[in-house]
Amino acid sequence: xxxxxxxxxxxxxxILQYALSGxxxxxxxxxxxxxxxxxxxxxxxxxxxxxxxxxxGGMMTYFFLSLLRLxxxxxxxxxxxxxxxxxxxxxxxxxxxxRNANPLSLVIITIGGSILIRGIxxxxxxxxxxxxPAFSSNEPLVIADATILPQNLWILGITFLxxxxxxxxxxxxxxxxxxxxCSHNRRAASLVGIGVKRMVLISFAISSxxxxxxxxxxxxxxxxxxxxxxxxxxxxxxxxxIGGMSxxxxxxxxxxxLGIFESLGAGLISSGYKDAIAFIILLLILFIRPQGLxxxxxxxxx
Amino acid sequence: xxxxxNINTYYGQVHALKNISLHLRAGEIVxxxxxxxxGKTTILNSLSGxxxxxxxEIQFEGVTVNGFSPDRIVEMGISxxxxxxxxxxxxxxxxxxxxxxxxxxxxxxxxxDIRKDIEDVFxxxxxxxxxxxxxxxxxxxxxxxxLAIGRALMAKPKVLLLDEPSMGLAPLVVQEIFKVxxxxxxxxxxxxxxxxxxxxxxxxxxxxxxxxxxxKVILExxxxxxxxxxxxxxxxxxxxxxxIWER
Ligand SMILES: Nc1ncnc2c1ncn2[C@@H]1O[C@H](COP(=O)(O)OP(=O)(O)OP(=O)(O)O)[C@@H](O)[C@H]1O
Ligand SMILES: [Mg+2]
Numbered sequence: 202x203x204x205x206x207x208x209x210x211x212x213x214x215x216i217l218q219y220a221l222s223g224x225x226x227x228x229x230x231x232x233x234x235x236x237x238x239x240x241x242x243x244x245x246x247x248x249x250x251x252x253x254x255x256x257x258g259g260m261m262t263y264f265f266l267s268l269l270r271l272x273x274x275x276x277x278x279x280x281x282x283x284x285x286x287x288x289x290x291x292x293x294x295x296x297x298x299x300r301n302a303n304p305l306s307l308v309i310i311t312i313g314g315s316i317l318i319r320g321i322x323x324x325x326x327x328x329x330x331x332x333x334p335a336f337s338s339n340e341p342l343v344i345a346d347a348t349i350l351p352q353n354l355w356i357l358g359i360t361f362l363x364x365x366x367x368x369x370x371x372x373x374x375x376x377x378x379x380x381x382x383c384s385h386n387r388r389a390a391s392l393v394g395i396g397v398k399r400m401v402l403i404s405f406a407i408s409s410x411x412x413x414x415x416x417x418x419x420x421x422x423x424x425x426x427x428x429x430x431x432x433x434x435x436x437x438x439x440x441x442x443i444g445g446m447s448x449x450x451x452x453x454x455x456x457x458x459l460g461i462f463e464s465l466g467a468g469l470i471s472s473g474y475k476d477a478i479a480f481i482i483l484l485l486i487l488f489i490r491p492q493g494l495x496x497x498x499x500x501x502x503x
Numbered sequence: 504x505x506x507x508x509n510i511n512t513y514y515g516q517v518h519a520l521k522n523i524s525l526h527l528r529a530g531e532i533v534x535x536x537x538x539x540x541x542g543k544t545t546i547l548n549s550l551s552g553x554x555x556x557x558x559x560e561i562q563f564e565g566v567t568v569n570g571f572s573p574d575r576i577v578e579m580g581i582s583x584x585x586x587x588x589x590x591x592x593x594x595x596x597x598x599x600x601x602x603x604x605x606x607x608x609x610x611x612x613x614x615x616d617i618r619k620d621i622e623d624v625f626x627x628x629x630x631x632x633x634x635x636x637x638x639x640x641x642x643x644x645x646x647x648x649x650l651a652i653g654r655a656l657m658a659k660p661k662v663l664l665l666d667e668p669s670m671g672l673a674p675l676v677v678q679e680i681f682k683v684x685x686x687x688x689x690x691x692x693x694x695x696x697x698x699x700x701x702x703x704x705x706x707x708x709x710x711x712x713x714x715x716x717x718x719k720v721i722l723e724x725x726x727x728x729x730x731x732x733x734x735x736x737x738x739x740x741x742x743x744x745x746x747i748w749e750r
Pocket of ligand 1: 514517519537538539540541542543544545546586
């Protein structure tokens with residue numbers, strides 16, 4: 202018989218372990234969720250093609266690495282650039298011409314766009330699952346009794362940097378402020394000369410770039426294939442809903458919370474529940490607090 | 504400088520502006536008066552490209568600008584201070600002014616020039632200068648109106664469209680704001696198209712005025728003549744009645 206206390210100790214140790222691994226998954230969800238939020242705030246539509254940007258990031262990096270034998274950093278940068286280009290072209294071809302359509306048809310168009318991008322990726326890259334090498338060694342590190350892979354630290358570090366950059370952009374640059382102004386009061390924004398079309402384009406560019414980065418940094422751990430965008434997109438969407446569609450802190454916490462819950466649920470209950478947990482949380486939020494957990498009293502939107 | 508010829512603007516089926524023609528010379532202050540729903544705001548929004556007219560022509564400095572998007576209109580030199588101020592409430596006073604200069608930032612104008620103009624606005628409205636970091640949504644109505652005007656001025660407009668700047672403000676504040684409007688003409692030779700409920704005050708500072716009724720211009724005259732016009736007095740300068748009672 203184990204001495205008393207021992208079991209609870211392994212239990213808390215396990216919880217710490219699950220929480221740690223959930224944290225980096227959650228960081229990925231945050232990045233994807235911020236992409237959803239940025240586009241939502243500038244256009245009022247949910248861009249269901251967001252997950253495909255994530256897929257493109259990982260898949261393109263794999264192909265630049267394995268087929269063109271580019272160095273890692275070059276492959277990553279090229280993938281981010283190309284995915285951003287896809288995001289911009291998508292806005293130009295699918296969203297801008299229909300700007301006056303109602304939001305529902307635009308959302309359906311993004312679903313169509315997502316199916317199209319996924320289809321092209323399948324034809325181009327095949328149906329296999331791939332992995333890209335970790336950014337540094339694969340030796341687990343031990344932190345406070347729990348182990349963590351260096352790639353997890355990369356994920357957390359890069360996500361943190363991006364969120365900081367994002368914050369800087371939205372609060373300290375004129376274009377970032379203009380985008381926020383546009384989402385708060387579109388009419389007043391256009392009266393000071395802020396071109397709404399340009400803001401929408403920038404928001405697609407940023408969101409697709411963020412998505413592709415998320416796809417790249419997670420690929421060494423979770424593998425990538427032409428259809429990873431579906432699930433990752435939905436999880437990111439879920440993070441954004443928890444965060445009340447904020448393109449900042451709210452969605453970051455939403456993603457982290459989701460990642461941790463998922464990991465705890467999968468570890469302590471059954472891994473079969475992993476995906477279900479996201480949707481249970483999503484439904485709970487929509488029923489109980491549709492404005493998200495982290496949104497203060499609704500700021501005025503015009 | 505600004506010439507509007509026979510424009511017609513619709514909201515769906517509603518024919519809001521019927522063959523409106525008007526003009527504005529450089530440095531002139533012109534006022535639009537008319538009852539609620541006469542179409543004053545719609546005229547300003549048609550000029551700003553927010554509700555583009557279906558036909559007719561808007562010429563600014565010889566360029567036909569109808570059909571231009573609102574941001575291009577601002578770039579041409581026509582800025583609007585909208586009805587109800589519409590400041591960016593979740594932004595600081597300073598951020599609001601910076602956003603007013605958005606196009607100048609985009610056109611890579613020197614930051615120091617823009618900073619200087621922000622200070623100029625604080626010079627114009629000293630009441631704002633102690634509140635640079637305050638959120639615009641927490642300003643008083645008068646301060647918000649000053650900020651909205653300051654924000655529009657940050658684009659260095661040649662024509663300023665003002666929609667009911669005195670709405671809901673105390674007489675003293677209105678006086679201050681009107682003084683600034685008059686000074687704009689003196690210092691920057693900015694032309695002003697002023698929409699006002701407070702027709703008497705507006706006509707006192709204006710050179711000319713147009714009287715609007717259900718989407719049509721029914722009268723155009725010198726401000727002084729309008730002030731003395733019996734019909735105008737009866738319909739729009741209702742304050743007189745109060746003076747009569749007081750006598
Ligand atoms: N968005 C809209 N949709 C439909 N009709 C509108 C809309 N905006 C204005 N109208 C109509 O157009 C006409 C002119 O309105 P406008 O706002 O220009 O009047 P106004 O002279 O500015 O009035 P006020 O003094 O009350 O501000 C009114 O009959 C109004 O009902
Ligand atoms: Mg009006």
